[in-house]
Structure formats: structure tokens, C-alpha cells
Amino acid sequence: VDSSGVHLTWSEIIFENFSKVTVERRKLTDTAWTQRAILSNPLITTHTDMVNDDTDFQYRVTFSDVQGNEKWAEGETTIPKTTSLYIPDDYESIQAAFDSPVIDDGDSILVYPGKYPGTLSILGKDILVQAIDDNEVATIIASDSDRCLNINNGVFEGFRLERGTGGIGVSTAGGGVYASGNAVLRNNFIVDNEAPGQGGGLYLTENASLYNNFVTNNVGDTVGGILISNATGQVINNTIVGNNIEDDTLGGVVITNSTVTFLNNIIAEHTGFDLLLTGDNSSAIVAYCRFKEASLADLDGNIPGDPLFLEVATEDFHLLPNSPCIDAGHPGDEYRDNDGSLNDMGAYGGPNGY
The missing domain is CATH 2.60.40.10 (Immunoglobulins)
Structure with a gap:
């Protein structure tokens, strides 16, 4: 065997x-x-x-x-009871490990730091794909003319996803990531991707969810950062910064026809809109977020002030001590930071802070 x-x-x-x-x-x-x-x-x-x-x-x-x-x-x-595979020790590529018949629901693929070229399709199996070693980065570099990641199930955590260019023969939305089904993305950097359609960084639909991700410096034809469409999942404690499009009007996030829960996110540094809601979003929850279109009179905890990042140019999105986003997230106990304090908006905040 x-x-x-x-x-x-x-x-x-x-x-x-x-x-x-x-x-x-x-x-x-x-x-x-x-x-x-x-x-x-x-x-x-x-x-x-x-x-x-x-x-x-x-x-x-x-x-x-x-x-x-x-x-x-x-x-x-007797078939070995495989519960996890290590990359590149067991397989050279993440995709080969995922496609292996010894990986099934509930298993894990654990990835050491390195550069992993090509497009990943994490479809069907409910598994954890996780980058390990916090001191270095496992980077997914997309192949030419395709996105970094297609995912519709399981958890994808801890990666840098860059240089995606959307899909071929399928939806061109989502330059870096196309997330659908019950997929969960957590603690990732989605950066320097470009979509010929909408959502330069990411396209989110169905019950897919985002927690504690950074989405920055992505470009789309009509939406630079994230397009959330017909979605029912959660988008909580993400930092979405400096994403733009050719005419500089819809750089950040567009939510359309969705019942998504959108909490504790920072959207900033866009020359056009930070956040735009279109279509029927009457059941969507958008609260305790920073975006420039927010009103100081907003009763849902949204704020427009400068988030005061440490250094955007070097992708250091830690908040300065006087940032208005500190302790400004949802006050519920389930959203508190790791140190027990009130939730800080952005990807460093909350119980799963980056």
C-alpha cells in the first residue's frame, strides 16, 4: 500500500x-x-x-x-489512516496532495514556507489547507492568465496569494480568489492580483466567508478589491486597502444582492468608493466598519476617520496607538481580541487576529 x-x-x-x-x-x-x-x-x-x-x-x-x-x-x-499531508515533504505540490485519494473530509494539508506556482482548485473536499511557520510565508503565485485559488469548501489559511489574473472560460470575476459554497478564507494576504472582470482581489458568493484577511493593491475592471454577490456568509475583521480600477470609481468593496454579515472591517486608501451597496441588500448587516462613506451619525458603529496604519507602503497595517479603529469593533464578547479587550477593526483584531 x-x-x-x-x-x-x-x-x-x-x-x-x-x-x-x-x-x-x-x-x-x-x-x-x-x-x-x-x-x-x-x-x-x-x-x-x-x-x-x-x-x-x-x-x-x-x-x-x-x-x-x-x-x-x-x-x-490495511489502508493507512491518513489525516494530514505535509508539503513539500509528502507531495511537491498542494494540488497533488489535495487530489490524492488519501485526503478526504476532515483531513489537513500543511504547507511549509516556499513559493508554489500555479492555480489551486480546492473543490468538494471539506479539509484544512494551512500554511505553517509564522515567521516565513507560503506564497501561491498564479499561473499566467488564471487566478490563484478556486475554492468552494473547507478552510484555506495563512497564505500569500498574488499575481492572479482571473479565469479562462469561466467567470472572469475574482482575479486572485473565487470563493463559493461553504469555503472559509482566514489570515491570508491577497495582493497584486488583477481581474478582467469584477473583484480584482476576490469574488465572494454563496455561503463563503472571510476572516482576518488582508486584501491590498489589487486591480479590477469594475471593482478593484472584493465583489460580494448573492452571498450569505460572513466577512469579519478584514483589512481592505488600496485596491483600484481603471476609472478609479469602485476601488474597495461592492456588496450586491446579498444577506452577508459584514463586521469589523477596515476599508481604506481607495481613490473611488471604499464601500458601495447595490441591488437588494435589505437583510445585509454592515456594522462596526471603517469606510469613508460612513456617517458620524451612523447608529451601526461605522466610522469614516483615518485608520492610521503604521506603514501602508510596506504592507504593515498595524494600527497606531491613536487609531480610531482600536476597540471600535463589535462590542460582543465573541468578537473580543485575543488579549480580552474590545474588538479592534481590521485583520489584526478579534479572536482570530492575524
């Missing part, structure tokens, strides 16, 4: 009027056999069966002649 399959071997058996070799398997708890292969060449004495992770099997190899007479041999195999 290895990560590519179960390798079966048997002794060569030659008898008159040979017809076929049948390879079957069943779970140890089952009584019925399932056919896996039929081999017509009697000289073939090996077969590789695809791994089904976390399940033990019994295999049977049956030799048949043209009259239907049979001889068989049986054996059992």
Missing part, C-alpha cells in the same frame, strides 16, 4: 481453456464482493487498485476457464 494505490501480486497460474482473471474487493464488514478489474492475459500477475482512505479491505483474485470453473486466492490489506 502507498499513496497511489494498493498493489496486488499473485503467482502465475496456467491451465487449459483459460478465460480471465477477476480482481474483487470488499470491506471487512461486508459480505458482497465488488468487481475491480477483469484481466484477459494470463501472464499478468499484478494489479494496482485505487486507495480508499481509512477503510480496510479484503481482496480476491479469481482464475476462470471457459467452462466457468474457478480457482481463487484471498488476502487482506
Whole structure:
């Protein structure tokens, strides 16, 4: 047994009027056999069966002649109970690890620092893909003419996603990331991406959610930072800075036809709008955020003041001590910072602060 399959071997058996070799398997708890292969060449004495992770099997190899007479041999195999893979130790690429049959719901892919080129498709499996080692960065660099990440399930955490350029043959929204389904993005830097459509940094739809991400210096044709469309998820404690488009009108975030919960976010440094709501957003919650269109009379805790970042030019979005965004997030206990103080707006705030 290895990560590519179960390798079966048997002794060569030659008898008159040979017809076929049948390879079957069943779970140890089952009584019925399932056919896996039929081999017509009697000289073939090996077969590789695809791994089904976390399940033990019994295999049977049956030799048949043209009259239907049979001889068989049986054996059992134990499949390793894989719960995590390390990149690049176990696999060179994140995508190869994700596509491996030993990774299934509830498992983890843990990624050491390095540069990982290409586009990731994290689709279907409910797993954790996490960059490890806080002192260095695991960077996803998109392939030419495509985005960094397509994701519709699981958690994607701790990466730098850069130089995405949107999709080919699919929606061109989301230069860096296209997030849908029940996907969760947490503690990522989404930077220097460009979309030929909307959402230079990210396109968010369905029940996908964002927590404690930085979205900066992205460019889109009509929305530079994030397009949130037909969404029902949560966007909490993110920092969205300096994203623009060609005519400089919709640089930051656009929310359209959504019931999203949008809390504790900082949107700043856009030459056009920081935040624009269009369509039917009557059930959306936008509160305790910083964006320049906010009114000082806003009863939902939104504020327009300068967030006072430490150094935007070097992507240091820590808040200066006199920032109006400190302790200005949602006052609920579930949103408090790691030190127990009131929530700071932006990606460094809240219980999952970057």
C-alpha cells in the first residue's frame, strides 16, 4: 500500500481453456464482493487498485476457464489512516496532495514556507489547507492568465496569494480568489492580483466567508478589491486597502444582492468608493466598519476617520496607538481580541487576529 494505490501480486497460474482473471474487493464488514478489474492475459500477475482512505479491505483474485470453473486466492490489506499531508515533504505540490485519494473530509494539508506556482482548485473536499511557520510565508503565485485559488469548501489559511489574473472560460470575476459554497478564507494576504472582470482581489458568493484577511493593491475592471454577490456568509475583521480600477470609481468593496454579515472591517486608501451597496441588500448587516462613506451619525458603529496604519507602503497595517479603529469593533464578547479587550477593526483584531 502507498499513496497511489494498493498493489496486488499473485503467482502465475496456467491451465487449459483459460478465460480471465477477476480482481474483487470488499470491506471487512461486508459480505458482497465488488468487481475491480477483469484481466484477459494470463501472464499478468499484478494489479494496482485505487486507495480508499481509512477503510480496510479484503481482496480476491479469481482464475476462470471457459467452462466457468474457478480457482481463487484471498488476502487482506490495511489502508493507512491518513489525516494530514505535509508539503513539500509528502507531495511537491498542494494540488497533488489535495487530489490524492488519501485526503478526504476532515483531513489537513500543511504547507511549509516556499513559493508554489500555479492555480489551486480546492473543490468538494471539506479539509484544512494551512500554511505553517509564522515567521516565513507560503506564497501561491498564479499561473499566467488564471487566478490563484478556486475554492468552494473547507478552510484555506495563512497564505500569500498574488499575481492572479482571473479565469479562462469561466467567470472572469475574482482575479486572485473565487470563493463559493461553504469555503472559509482566514489570515491570508491577497495582493497584486488583477481581474478582467469584477473583484480584482476576490469574488465572494454563496455561503463563503472571510476572516482576518488582508486584501491590498489589487486591480479590477469594475471593482478593484472584493465583489460580494448573492452571498450569505460572513466577512469579519478584514483589512481592505488600496485596491483600484481603471476609472478609479469602485476601488474597495461592492456588496450586491446579498444577506452577508459584514463586521469589523477596515476599508481604506481607495481613490473611488471604499464601500458601495447595490441591488437588494435589505437583510445585509454592515456594522462596526471603517469606510469613508460612513456617517458620524451612523447608529451601526461605522466610522469614516483615518485608520492610521503604521506603514501602508510596506504592507504593515498595524494600527497606531491613536487609531480610531482600536476597540471600535463589535462590542460582543465573541468578537473580543485575543488579549480580552474590545474588538479592534481590521485583520489584526478579534479572536482570530492575524
